[in-house]
Amino acid sequence: MGLLTGDALWTLGVAVAIFLLLVDLMHRRQRWAARYPPGPMPLPGLGNLLQIDFQNMTNSFQKLRFRFGDVFSLQLAWKPAIVLNGLAAVREALVNHSEDTSDRPWMPVYEHLGLGPRSQGVIMATYGPAWREQRRFSVSTMRNFGLGKKSLERWVTEEASCLCTAFANEAGHPFSPRTLLNKAVCNVISSLIYAHRFEYDDQRLAKILDLLEDLLKEESGLVPMVLNVVPVLLRIPGLPGKVFPAQKAFMALLDELLTEHRMTRDPAQPPRDLTDAFLAEVEKAKGNPESSFNDENLRMVVADLFTAGMVTTSATLAWALLLMILHPDVQRRVQQEIDEVIGQVRPPEMGDQACMPFTMAVIHEVQRFGDIVPLGVPHLTTRDIELQGFFIPKVVSGPSMATAGGGGLACSSLNSQSHWRCLSQPERVWEAEEQPGQPSTTEPQGAGEVG
């Protein structure tokens, strides 16, 4: 067979280029739909990947919001994405169209950790029976071990007391509270999952925190985004382990803790924690191939609760401390309310919240101001929807609908000085949130604004 040369090679090149362009156009055909949200012009093959600063996505989205408005579109290689900004758009999508937007885009980058059809965890689970089963289980177990019941409350107050002692030990010289806050929050989550708290000088606790910090860095930036949209790259032998070493080490550590925990479990006794409750469900589900209660999924659920609960909560607490330092007048009013309602003798209880409107308003304001998950977690549309006058199609090939709740431009209004001044009139915050039919302005998405 002769080699292709000259004209033949040129013709073949043009044919391949036309073929690739057609495939590319096929993948972005949604953009031609009437009333599809506007967005920056994508490049063939790459889409808008080179137009976004993946180290500072909030800033990139803020600039795009200025140009295109609250609802704009992106093309991530071949995957279309819609970014929503501001309370109205986010609420319309996640509340009015909750059924159509509750799905999650599939994340191939987690497959090497064990994410699979029967082990989807809870955060990234696709909308369906497993999604429902795991959310119900997580919420009901947290209720049984916590929220409203004594046990989680006890764990939290005992941990708070250890944290205060550790802070007191630092008295007299400046220190960063971050590590201690991380340790305390990690202990509360560990109590819920393993009924176990670590001493603050435990090496394994330090390792969990280090790995969590490293894995969050691994998950940001361009590389995971590219691997998610071009998952075939993940098949390169050894690549996932090289790109995500902290994720792998974190899962290995959780596995170690789970194995130890199983050894002390007595199935005849009531569950001590979420892991025991999950294992009881695994036993009940034996022989049911549809069930999401299996050993592989337990690892994913535990990893999800650690990663979702840890940094979010400790970063919120760090913001609270900073804002109290910056606003001593507010700090004084909170302390006054604490002294009046709780006093200095007994620990606080969940029930105290109802009698502490100023403190609750401050907590809500801290969450709004901190805005610590500005881009939220991506959602996926499972049906065509109308949103703020735009048409958002259901796209079978897996588009993601990113929700920049408090993110994008909304950050600037949440973080504005005028907002913080609401604290001098906490009643405003309180009243705004008590209006019947009014949205909570402190959804974790940070989508809140108080008039």
Ligand code: HEM
């Ligand atoms: C101040 C603390 C927290 C903040 C700001 C926060 C924020 C968020 C956000 C923005 C989402 C995505 C919601 C969406 O689907 O759009 C989320 C989901 C989730 N968070 Fe949190 N979170 C916090 C604390 C926690 C804690 C303590 C836990 C558990 C230990 C937790 C477990 C979860 C889970 C399981 C999901 C997935 C739920 C779902 O997909 O329906 N979070 N959180």
